Amino acid sequence: MSPQKSNTAVGQSAELKPGLVGLAEDWSSDQRAFKNVPWGKAMMWIFLLSDTFIFSVFLIGYMTARMSTAVDWPPVSEIFALSFGGDPIPLVLIAIMTFILITSSGTMVLAVNYGYRKDRKKTTILLLITALMGASFVGMQALEWSKLISDGVRPWENPFGASQFGSAFFMITGFHGFHVSVGVVFLLLIARKVWRGDYDTEKKGFFTSQKGNYEIVETMGLYWHFVDLVWVFIFAFFYLW
Amino acid sequence: MSNGAIEDTQVIPAAEIEEVELYHAHSFITKWVFSQDAKIIAIQYSTTAILIGLVGLVLSWLMRLQLGYPDTFSFIDPESYLQYVTMHGMIMVVYLLTALFLGGFGNYLIPLMVGARDMVFPYLNMLSFWTYLLATLILTASFFVPGGATGAGWTLYPPQAISEGTPGINGGIILMLVSLTFFIIGFTMGGLNYVVTVLQARTRGMSLMRMPLTVWGIFVATILALLAFPALLVASIMMTFDKLLGTSFFMPEMLIQGEIGPNENGSPLLFQHLFWFFGHPEVYIVALPAFGVVSDIISTHARKNIFGYRMMVWAIVGIGGLSFIVWAHHMYVSGMNPYFGFFFATTTLIIAVPTALKLYNWVFTLYKGNIHLTIPMLFCVAFILTFLNGGITGLFLGNVVVDIPLSDTMFVVAHFHMVMGIAPVLVIFAAIYHWFPLMSGRFLNEFWGQVHFWVTFLGSYLVYFPMHYLGFVGVPRRYYEIGETSFVPESAATLNEFITIMVLIVGVAQIIFIINIIMSIFNGKLAGKNPWKATTLEWQTETTPPGHGNFGKELPICYRWAYEYSPPGVKTDFVPQNLAPDKIK
Ligand code: HEM
Ligand SMILES: [Cu+2]
Numbered sequence: 001m002s003p004q005k006s007n008t009a010v011g012q013s014a015e016l017k018p019g020l021v022g023l024a025e026d027w028s029s030d031q032r033a034f035k036n037v038p039w040g041k042a043m044m045w046i047f048l049l050s051d052t053f054i055f056s057v058f059l060i061g062y063m064t065a066r067m068s069t070a071v072d073w074p075p076v077s078e079i080f081a082l083s084f085g086g087d088p089i090p091l092v093l094i095a096i097m098t099f100i101l102i103t104s105s106g107t108m109v110l111a112v113n114y115g116y117r118k119d120r121k122k123t124t125i126l127l128l129i130t131a132l133m134g135a136s137f138v139g140m141q142a143l144e145w146s147k148l149i150s151d152g153v154r155p156w157e158n159p160f161g162a163s164q165f166g167s168a169f170f171m172i173t174g175f176h177g178f179h180v181s182v183g184v185v186f187l188l189l190i191a192r193k194v195w196r197g198d199y200d201t202e203k204k205g206f207f208t209s210q211k212g213n214y215e216i217v218e219t220m221g222l223y224w225h226f227v228d229l230v231w232v233f234i235f236a237f238f239y240l241w
Numbered sequence: 242m243s244n245g246a247i248e249d250t251q252v253i254p255a256a257e258i259e260e261v262e263l264y265h266a267h268s269f270i271t272k273w274v275f276s277q278d279a280k281i282i283a284i285q286y287s288t289t290a291i292l293i294g295l296v297g298l299v300l301s302w303l304m305r306l307q308l309g310y311p312d313t314f315s316f317i318d319p320e321s322y323l324q325y326v327t328m329h330g331m332i333m334v335v336y337l338l339t340a341l342f343l344g345g346f347g348n349y350l351i352p353l354m355v356g357a358r359d360m361v362f363p364y365l366n367m368l369s370f371w372t373y374l375l376a377t378l379i380l381t382a383s384f385f386v387p388g389g390a391t392g393a394g395w396t397l398y399p400p401q402a403i404s405e406g407t408p409g410i411n412g413g414i415i416l417m418l419v420s421l422t423f424f425i426i427g428f429t430m431g432g433l434n435y436v437v438t439v440l441q442a443r444t445r446g447m448s449l450m451r452m453p454l455t456v457w458g459i460f461v462a463t464i465l466a467l468l469a470f471p472a473l474l475v476a477s478i479m480m481t482f483d484k485l486l487g488t489s490f491f492m493p494e495m496l497i498q499g500e501i502g503p504n505e506n507g508s509p510l511l512f513q514h515l516f517w518f519f520g521h522p523e524v525y526i527v528a529l530p531a532f533g534v535v536s537d538i539i540s541t542h543a544r545k546n547i548f549g550y551r552m553m554v555w556a557i558v559g560i561g562g563l564s565f566i567v568w569a570h571h572m573y574v575s576g577m578n579p580y581f582g583f584f585f586a587t588t589t590l591i592i593a594v595p596t597a598l599k600l601y602n603w604v605f606t607l608y609k610g611n612i613h614l615t616i617p618m619l620f621c622v623a624f625i626l627t628f629l630n631g632g633i634t635g636l637f638l639g640n641v642v643v644d645i646p647l648s649d650t651m652f653v654v655a656h657f658h659m660v661m662g663i664a665p666v667l668v669i670f671a672a673i674y675h676w677f678p679l680m681s682g683r684f685l686n687e688f689w690g691q692v693h694f695w696v697t698f699l700g701s702y703l704v705y706f707p708m709h710y711l712g713f714v715g716v717p718r719r720y721y722e723i724g725e726t727s728f729v730p731e732s733a734a735t736l737n738e739f740i741t742i743m744v745l746i747v748g749v750a751q752i753i754f755i756i757n758i759i760m761s762i763f764n765g766k767l768a769g770k771n772p773w774k775a776t777t778l779e780w781q782t783e784t785t786p787p788g789h790g791n792f793g794k795e796l797p798i799c800y801r802w803a804y805e806y807s808p809p810g811v812k813t814d815f816v817p818q819n820l821a822p823d824k825i826k
Contacts, residue, residue, distance in 0.1 A: 031257050033440045039361040043437045044469065053471035057518075061475060061511060065490060069506040078499060122286045134585070156487035167488035171478070208364040209264045237289065 044201045044219045048226045055230050058172050058238055065164040079151070080144075080239060094239055097140045098231065099182075105228045106135035108221045111190030115194065115217035123217065124195040130224065131187035134180050141177050145170070169238060176234055183220075189219055253798055254445050263790050264363055275371075277363035278789055279348045282370050284680070286344035289370075293377050294337035295755075300329040303746055309741025311734075319721040320408040327717055328384070330395030331417070334523065335424060336377055338665055342530040343428070343466065344373060346672060347435050347459045349680070353779035356444025356458045356797050357820075358687030358790045360434040369434070372427030375500050379420040380464055386412030394719060396520070397445040399512050403484045405498070417483060418477040425470045435463045444778075446799035450554065451818070453777045453803040454547065457554055458533020461561040462526045468565070469522035476515040483507070513575060517568040528628075529557055531668035532599055535621045537803070539603060540676050541775045542618040543610030548602045548802035556595035556602075561591040575646045582641045589639035593632065600629055610799045611807065611814075616690040617775075620671035623698045624664050631660025634709070642721040649719075653713020655705045663701045670754070671696070678772050679759070682785050683765030684822040691748050700747035707736050776817050777803050 016022055016035055020105055026035050047131035066073060111126035120136065150158045153166045193212065202211040266272035276282060304325045307317045317325075348366070348689040352359055360366045383390045392408030393401060401407050402414055402460050439452070440462045452460075479490040483504075491512045492504035528692040540547045547553060559600055560747065569585040612618065634656040638644045647653060671694070677685050715728050797819035805816040812826040 001473075028252055028450065030446050030451075031441075031443050033449065035257075037441065039437055042246060042441050043362065043433050046436050047429070047433055050433075050467040050471060053468050054475060057472050057475040057515065061515070063475075063478060063489065064508055064511045065506075067509075068508045070353055128334055155482065156489075156503075163489055164506065167482065167486075167490060171482060171488075208362070210261060210364075211361075 025106060038215050038219075040215060040219045041222065044222045048222065051226065052230075055176075055233070058175065059233060062164075062168040062172060064236065065168055066162070069162040069164050071162040073162055074158060074165050076239060076241075079160060080154075082147075089238075091239055093140060093144055094235065097137055097144075098235055100133050101137050101231055103229055104130045104137075105225050107133070108224045112218045112221045115199075115214040118200065118214065119198070120194055120197060122186070123214075125190050127187050127191035127194065127217070131184045131191065134184040134187065134224075136179050138177050138184070140190070141173060172234060173238070179230070183224055183227055186220060187224070190216060220238075251342060256445055256577045260358070260796070261361075263358055265789070275320050275367060275368045277359075279352050279360045279363065279366060280680075280787065280791075282366055283345050283348035286348060287341055287346075288374065289374055289377055290337050291342040292343070292346060293332055293381070293753075297329050297332035298748065298751065300325040301330070302744060304329065305719065305741040309738045317345055320392060321389070322721040323394070323719065324384075324390045324408050324413070325390050327394055327397075328380075328390050330702050332380070333662065334527070335421070336380065338527045338661075338669075339428070339466070339523070340373060341526060341669060343435065343459060344370065344457075345430055345586060346530060346534070347463065348431070349676070350455055350779060351435055351438050351459060352442075353782070353787060353791055354437060354453050354777055355442065356778050356792070356799060357438055357442045357449050358792065358796070359410070361437045361442050361592055362434055365430045366434050367615055369427050369431035372423055372430065376420045376423035376427060379423060382691075383409070383413045383416035383420070386416065389413055392416050392665050396516055397480070397512075398507055398516075399480055399483065400493065400495060400507075403480065403492075404495070405710050410484075415481065418481045418484075418612070420582070421477050422474060425474045428470060432463045432467050433675065435459060436467070444796045444799055447818075450652050451799055451802045452555070453531040453533070454536035454550070454553055455483075455530070457557050458529040458531070458536075461557050463531040465522045465529070465561050466526045469526070471519075471648060472515045473519035475513055476519075480512065490624045510572075510575060513572050514569070517571045518565075520571060521563045521568040522524060527661055527665050529561065531624070531665045532557060534604065534672050535624055536606075537775075538617045538671055539606055539610075539621050539719050540761075540804050540806060541675075541773050542615050542621075543607055543612045545606055545610035546805045546806055548605035549606075550596075550802065550804060552598060553602055556599050557593045560592060560638075563588060563595070570639050570644070573641050574648045579641075586640055590636065593636055594638075596632060600625065600632075605805055615674075616685075616687065616694055617671040617675035619668050619691075619694050620674065621693070624667040624671065627659055627667060627701075628664040631656060631658075631664060647712060649717055650712035651708045651716045651718055654718045655708035655712060658701075658705050665706065669699070670694075673758075675773065676779075677761070677765075678768035679779060680784075680786050681762055681765070682768055683761055683771070684768050685761045685765060686757050693754045693757065696750035697747055700743050700750065703743040704747065707740055711736060774815050778818055778822065781817050781819050 017025055027033050029035075077090040078088070080094055081090040082092050083089065106128045111123050111130060114122040114126060115190075148166070155167045155170050157163050158166045182194070193203075194214075195215070199212050199214045199216070200236050202213060204211055264277045266276065266278075273281065276285070276735075303317060304322065306314055307322055348360070351357075355729075375425060386409075388411045389409050391397070391410070391413035393403075393414060397414070397417070403410055439456060443449075443452075479488075482488045483490055483492050489504040489507035491509050492502075492507040492508060494505045495502040536547050536553060567585055568590045569581065570589045573585075574581055607622075621654070634652070638647060638653065640657055655807060674685055674690060677683070705767065711733055714730060714733060715726075716723060716733055723733065768785070769783050773780070778797055778799070781797060782788075782791060798821075799818045801816065801818055802819065803818055807814045808816060816825055
């Protein structure tokens with residue numbers, strides 16, 4: 001039998017069997033363990049697994065610190081309250097931030113969808129909207145930080161209770177915010193490439209010299225959803241506990 | 242077993258994806274310096290790792306000089322002794338062994354052995370090396386900052402790692418933590434490549450259960466590293482904040498020179514858990530690739546298929562999984578709950594089962610084999626013995642009641658040097674003697690190889706056997722000098738002197754080895770194609786050493802497992818993995 005050239009970049013293997021049988025068959029086959037999964041996507045999944053461990057360790061560290069400190073934990077619903085003239089409303093800023101970030105996951109999904117349809121214009125716009133929401137999330141996080149700082153909370157001290165509150169809060173939300181910021185940068189880069197039509201012409205990457213295609217939008221989406229999902233946990237552990 | 246049999250009618254699967262075009266370098270710099278070719282990256286990784294490893298080696302000589310001849314060398318004071326211990330340990334474990342096995346052998350062998358032209362993301366792979374280089378440079382720089390390198394011990398336990406009284410608490414510890422962070426980032430970039438290449442970029446016919454065990458070992462070790470390094474990364478970040486920002490993650494309330502320090506309520510135990518959640522898998526990150534390499538080398542040099550291939554694969558996977566639930570056996574002396582200790586003692590004993598299984602299988606592979614006592618084979622046999630030895634003392638230390646009196650004595654030092662110092666290094670030597678003809682087209686000098694082997698093997702036993710005894714009589718580890726005690730007999734000093742002399746002799750053998758490499762690159766005996774008559778794909782390339790893109794125009798097709806040695810009814814005593822069934826004589 002001579003090798004067949006497949007017609008898509010992803011490659012199509014013979015029909016895949018569903019369920020456990022299919023899983024066993026894929027893993028005992030040659031060439032690829034995850035059939036029809038491009039390299040970039042496989043790599044993103046494995047990276048996210050590793051990143052999950054990083055965030056888990058951060059959160060476990062935070063929980064340990066919180067449980068072993070002998071000083072009272074500060075009243076979070078009061079600290080994270082904003083007042084617009086009247087009585088302070090607890091968790092208002094964070095509610096908006098969370099809403100925006102979750103919504104941006106929706107626009108990301110649409111971008112992926114339009115990407116596969118090669119609708120350059122809609123994909124670009126949706127990617128830009130996603131990036132914009134990400135950026136505003138980071139902006140509001142900066143607001144939140146500056147409010148805490150003006151209240152006297154520092155990484156090394158905290159007028160409302162245990163000093164580990166400030167340490168863990170700035171460290172973990174900072175690390176997450178860093179993830180969001182990196183995501184925004186890459187969203188912008190990909191939006192530019194989509195707009196230019198690089199993925200229609202399979203233009204080679206400047207550094208990598210590998211051909212680009214619309215799968216990168218989906219890979220980017222994986223990262224973005226992950227950053228979102230992690231936020232849900234951070235939100236729950238810092239604001240609701 | 243179907244994977245060993247040669248079937249007449251073999252269906253060759255179609256290629257699932259088009260070949261990805263390779264990056265072709267045009268200038269000298271992109272070809273040799275900022276290279277994206279995994280083989281060149283491998284050599285860059287290996288060279289850097291060996292160079293920094295030599296620094297670690299010299300540090301061990303300095304330590305031994307002090308221990309063998311206390312009060313003799315005025316330039317070694319207690320502070321610098323602690324710095325040597327720390328830097329030696331960290332360099333050897335992380336910057337030498339991890340980098341050499343995964344970045345060095347992983348890069349060279351994975352694409353070749355699974356039949357790929359390169360790693361899946363060569364550019365990222367290149368960045369991985371340069372980040373690693375940066376990490377080693379930062380680490381080296383820490384010797385030269387005011388106050389010198391950190392002397393906290395390679396475990397870097399807080400609070401002492403960042404408190405007054407420990408050497409290098411200003412620049413040293415910070416640079417260590419920063420360097421580790423860069424190492425982890427660099428490793429992650431490479432590690433993602435190794436994993437995805439194994440999973441998604443194999444050649445036609447290369448199923449997972451046909452891969453050589455070397456690839457299995459490196460693959461599982463890389464997964465362990467991707468999941469274990471996060472704990473070290475986070476611990477490093479938190480400790481950096483404790484030091485630089487004055488947070489109290491790990492820092493409890495302390496009296497410092499009679500005054501209450503600024504910290505409160507931190508948990509030093511948290512650091513220990515994080516460190517060892519990384520630290521124990523780290524042992525297997527080093528050991529699993531070694532296991533794989535040994536399996537392939539003894540099979541080739543004994544002209545016999547590996548005994549129990551499937552068992553070997555599952556043992557690697559099983560050890561990998563179990564290695565995540567034994568970490569607190571390093572913390573028995575921390576005063577943990579006895580039930581907790583019981584749990585970790587039990588898992589530690591359980592992990593010995595798949596490990597012992599591997600040892601038996603190696604022995605069965607050798608049994609009635611046509612053993613060629615080549616230098617790689619000698620080193621592998623030495624590994625089997627040494628690993629057995631270190632493994633057995635490990636079982637002792639895994640039990641709480643035995644560990645508590647032996648903890649922090651030379652017995653522990655002897656144990657871990659046997660199991661993760663000497664044993665993997667022996668495999669590295671075996672691998673270099675075995676694959677040097679592939680990488681350079683020439684053999685290493687046989688005579689000096691024999692000298693290197695016997696001096697290293699016998700010498701390291703003469704170094705570490707006595708250390709077990711020193712541990713029993715209670716000689717503590719990380720001590721600048723024993724001084725006068727009521728319990729350590731005076732003969733311990735003589736023994737220490739003996740060990741030091743042996744260390745220096747072993748050290749000379751390593752210098753001979755390095756010279757042998759350099760000389761053989763230029764005028765070693767020509768090896769020709771596939772000199773060991775091995776079956777695996779890396780030896781079946783068009784040119785030796787393999788060129789850019791590894792294989793010729795067509796990628797090889799894999800028809801069978803990697804261990805078709807001395808099959809009955811075949812003229813040659815081996816059948817390469819890519820030899821079509823109708824071409825077998
Ligand atoms: C020629 C080879 C070697 C010699 C002579 C040697 C010697 C020593 C000595 C004297 C110590 C200090 C013991 C103490 O006072 O506590 C030590 C510690 C250590 N060595 Fe080695 N070593 C060698 C190779 C290695 C290798 C290959 C590894 C890799 C795993 C390694 C890992 C360590 C570690 C982790 C420590 C503990 C450091 C600490 O206590 O913080 N050594 N070694
Ligand atoms: Cu361990």
